[in-house]
Amino acid sequence: MSKSEVVELPVLDAGAVVPCCPPITAGELSQADAERMAAMFKALSDPVRLRLFSRVASHPGGEACVCDISDVGVSQPTVSHHLKKLREAGLLTSERRGTWVYYQVAPSVLAAMSAMLDLRT
Amino acid sequence: MSKSEVVELPVLDAGAVVPCCPPITAGELSQADAERMAAMFKALSDPVRLRLFSRVASHPGGEACVCDISDVGVSQPTVSHHLKKLREAGLLTSERRGTWVYYQVAPSVLAAMSAMLDLRT
DNA sequence: CGCCTATGTTGACACCCGTCGATACGGGTG
DNA sequence: CACCCGTATCGACGGGTGTCAACATAGGCG
Numbered sequence: 001m002s003k004s005e006v007v008e009l010p011v012l013d014a015g016a017v018v019p020c021c022p023p024i025t026a027g028e029l030s031q032a033d034a035e036r037m038a039a040m041f042k043a044l045s046d047p048v049r050l051r052l053f054s055r056v057a058s059h060p061g062g063e064a065c066v067c068d069i070s071d072v073g074v075s076q077p078t079v080s081h082h083l084k085k086l087r088e089a090g091l092l093t094s095e096r097r098g099t100w101v102y103y104q105v106a107p108s109v110l111a112a113m114s115a116m117l118d119l120r121t
Numbered sequence: 122m123s124k125s126e127v128v129e130l131p132v133l134d135a136g137a138v139v140p141c142c143p144p145i146t147a148g149e150l151s152q153a154d155a156e157r158m159a160a161m162f163k164a165l166s167d168p169v170r171l172r173l174f175s176r177v178a179s180h181p182g183g184e185a186c187v188c189d190i191s192d193v194g195v196s197q198p199t200v201s202h203h204l205k206k207l208r209e210a211g212l213l214t215s216e217r218r219g220t221w222v223y224y225q226v227a228p229s230v231l232a233a234m235s236a237m238l239d240l241r242t
Numbered sequence: 243c244g245c246c247t248a249t250g251t252t253g254a255c256a257c258c259c260g261t262c263g264a265t266a267c268g269g270g271t272g
Numbered sequence: 273c274a275c276c277c278g279t280a281t282c283g284a285c286g287g288g289t290g291t292c293a294a295c296a297t298a299g300g301c302g
Contacts, residue, residue: 024171025178025231031194034168034175042166046260047155050145050162054155057146066279073152078261080280099269099278110146113238117231167290187249199291201250220248220299244302251296258289266281272274 023118037116043089048072049082056092056103063095063104144239158237164210169193170203177213177224184216184225 020040021033029037044050055069056062070079083103086092092103141161142154150158165171176190177183191200204224207213213224 024175027175027179029172029175031168031172034171038166038168038171041162041171045159045163045166047152047159048260050155050159051150051152054145054148054150058148070279074260075262076279077263077281081260084280096268096279101279110238114235117234117238169290191249195290196292197249198251198293202290205250217249217298222249246301247299249296249298252294254293255291256289257291259287261285261287263284264282266279268279269277271276 020112021116024116025118039089040091040113040116043086043091046082046085048074048078049086052079052082053086053091053105057105057110063102065100065102067100069103141233142237145237146239160210161212161234161237164207164212167203167206169195169199170207173200173203174207174212174226178226178231184223186221186223188221190224 021037022029024037044053051072052069055072056064059068066079066083070076072079074082083092083094086103087094090106091109093106094101094103096102142158143150145158165174172193173190176193177185180189187200187204191197193200195203204213204215207224208215211227212230214227215222215224217223
């Protein structure tokens with residue numbers, strides 16, 4: 001809490017070459033892998049978070065200002081709450097530039113998700 | 122409730138050719154699409170459910186008896202509860218054969234998940 | 243027919259989660 | 273410096289969720 005750094009679940013190592021988990025169809029998941037994958041799916045298991053994530057992901061340049069994506073039908077604190085969840089799950093990163101805060105899709109997130117689903121080629 | 126048929130969220134139309142939702146990165150998700158995708162992710166957002174699903178998915182023949190997958194560290198009623206959730210989400214189907222009940226991955230589920238992640242080749 | 247095994251359902255409990263209003267903080271701008 | 277705007281945090285509230293023990297149901301078998 002004293003640090004602004006958030007303790008994140010190791011869902012994704014931002015710079016890692018190896019995806020976080022084996023494909024979901026490749027065999028029985030270990031407890032640890034299941035927990036990592038569950039944390040990621042949990043972060044995407046809310047419609048508001050899903051819309052926020054898709055808005056960031058589909059934004060030109062791969063980043064979006066909070067002010068550009070916050071009209072999702074809930075209050076501003078709630079938007080902030082959901083963005084925090086997505087950050088803590090390792091799906092988004094944020095950066096303050098002057099007055100505004102920009103969110104980006106964390107690198108390798110989509111690749112990691114693909115790996116989970118066994119989508120080679 | 123009187124019928125054994127469960128009222129399912131329209132996450133996946135089992136026989137549908139068209140996947141349930143547009144790719145997550147293709148643009149801003151509509152409210153309805155976000156809710157469908159969220160329901161699916163929510164079903165996979167629990168480690169126990171994820172392990173059950175992966176055990177069914179990785180089982181030879183694409184189906185597994187409950188008795189073969191229930192040792193995931195929770196009680197039998199809890200296993201049954203999670204399998205029900207996966208059924209209601211449209212991810213698994215079940216079929217009773219004599220004494221045992223077999224679960225299968227619902228057709229097109231993996232394809233639909235792939236579509237969400239925009240994984241064409 | 244009565245029992246035994248496999249699976250599902252019920253009810254209770256503790257805990258987590260999404261939401262909001264109020265408030266705090268950070269940083270331009272006049 | 274004082275104000276205002278954009279964003280984050282706090283505290284509270286209502287509803288949802290995972291878990292279990294107890295019980296119910298279904299089907300095979302003696």
